[in-house]
Amino acid sequence: MSSALPICPFSPTPPVAEEGQMSYLAVPWSVPSRIGEEQSGREDPEVVRERRHRVLAVIENEDLLALEVDADDACATVSVTGELDPHTVPDLEQLLTDLIGADASLSRVTLDLSGVRFIDSSGLRVVLAAHEALRRRDGRLVLRAPSETTRRLLEITDLLGRLDVEQA
Amino acid sequence: MAVSDTDSLDEVDDEETVDLSLPAHPRNLRLARLTASGFATELDFSIDEIEDLRWAVDEACAVLMAHASPSDRLNLSYRCLDGVMRIDGRCTNGSGAEVELDAVARAILDAAVDAYELSESEGVLAFVLQKRGKPPPT
Numbered sequence: 180m181s182s183a184l185p186i187c188p189f190s191p192t193p194p195v196a197e198e199g200q201m202s203y204l205a206v207p208w209s210v211p212s213r214i215g216e217e218q219s220g221r222e223d224p225e226v227v228r229e230r231r232h233r234v235l236a237v238i239e240n241e242d243l244l245a246l247e248v249d250a251d252d253a254c255a256t257v258s259v260t261g262e263l264d265p266h267t268v269p270d271l272e273q274l275l276t277d278l279i280g281a282d283a284s285l286s287r288v289t290l291d292l293s294g295v296r297f298i299d300s301s302g303l304r305v306v307l308a309a310h311e312a313l314r315r316r317d318g319r320l321v322l323r324a325p326s327e328t329t330r331r332l333l334e335i336t337d338l339l340g341r342l343d344v345e346q347a
Numbered sequence: 348m349a350v351s352d353t354d355s356l357d358e359v360d361d362e363e364t365v366d367l368s369l370p371a372h373p374r375n376l377r378l379a380r381l382t383a384s385g386f387a388t389e390l391d392f393s394i395d396e397i398e399d400l401r402w403a404v405d406e407a408c409a410v411l412m413a414h415a416s417p418s419d420r421l422n423l424s425y426r427c428l429d430g431v432m433r434i435d436g437r438c439t440n441g442s443g444a445e446v447e448l449d450a451v452a453r454a455i456l457d458a459a460v461d462a463y464e465l466s467e468s469e470g471v472l473a474f475v476l477q478k479r480g481k482p483p484p485t
Contacts, residue, residue: 221470243377265409266373297380317382321467335458336451 238274240267245294246274254287256323260294263302271302275309286318293324293347303336312341321345365425371415371438379408379423379436386425387432392480399459400432400478406452407436407474410465414472416441430480437473446472 238246244261255278263271279285288309292298311319324347325333333339367382369375383404385450387397404423411421415438424435440446448456456463462477 211418262377263410264373264376264405266376297401297405299402299409300449300455302410303451304449331395331398332402336454338451 197222212342223248235296238270240270243267245268246271248278251347253284254289255285256289256291258291258294262297263295263305264297264299268301268305272305272308275312276303278310279309283316286313286316287320288313288318289323289345291323292326292329295326295329298329298332300336303332303338306342307338323347348388363426363428367423367425369421370417371412371419371421372417373409373412373434375421376405376408376412379404379421382425383434386427390427390430390432390480392432393476396415396478396480400434400476403463403476403478404434404436406448406455406459407434407463407465407476410446410448410452411436411438411472411474412462414438414440414442414444414446427441430482432476432478432480434476435473436475437471440467440470440472443470 197324237248239245240261242261244259244263244267246260246317249258257271257274257278259271261267263288275288278288290306290309306320306322313320321343323331325344330339330344333342333344365382365386367379369378380401383400384397392400393423408421408423415421419439419441421436421438426433426435445468448465456476460476460478462475464473465477466473
């Protein structure tokens with residue numbers, strides 16, 4: 180069901196999976212800027228900054244889940260759209276494991292949950308694991324813009340006080 | 348939370364029952380949730396109560412699916428009587444392992460439904476969920 184797309188950090192647009200295909204572009208979040216500097220020799224700092232701030236990965240699992248990663252220096256944002264359950268959560272788990280493991284200087288990961296239509300205990304377990312992995316190296320996981328329903332789930336599982344939550 | 352006073356639900360007319368049989372694969376959790384929310388909507392459950400049912404069905408089905416063999420089917424039955432919605436689920440225990448809920452799943456079920464039971468008997472895993480819809484404000 181899954182199919183890895185070729186790594187192409189200089190593609191002007193992120194790869195798009197065909198219908199029904201899960202795409203996974205595994206690019207360490209800091210790689211594009213380093214490659215860019217090597218290729219061009221002298222870089223305008225503004226250009227380098229802009230290049231760093233870009234979509235680095237797109238994951239799509241049928242029409243159920245889409246994940247986009249955007250990184251800038253020591254921060255990364257993962258935008259989650261769709262449903263997080265035992266069928267789709269392995270994609271988010273793999274992405275976060277790769278992202279956090281790829282660069283030890285990554286100190287803040289924001290999970291933008293504004294597009295999440297459903298999340299269950301399997302999704303919360305992955306969020307907690309990422310939270311713990313970052314906390315062990317003095318980093319932070321931030322949950323951005325959870326819906327009222329997601330927020331209620333965090334409340335009833337007693338996680339609202341344990342996790343950093345930013346409202347939109 | 349133990350399920351109680353369920354005998355009367357066995358008398359529900361077949362027309363009030365929705366039965367669903369699915370391959371026991373997590374990709375079908377969405378269908379189980381969708382059926383629960385559709386059924387609860389017909390019964391005028393509130394938005395929060397419908398979300399509660401979606402969570403509860405998802406968690407209970409996920410536990411059974413985790414123990415099922417790929418070729419197994421998960422059989423679900425949705426019923427309602429006197430404002431109480433009851434969902435029964437069962438499938439074969441392919442793994443033979445004991446059924447356990449972790450703390451997060453237990454917290455969700457504790458909050459989402461009035462009563463639930465998970466059981467294993469002679470190689471068959473089953474759950475029962477019950478939730479009463481709150482009467483609309485007068």
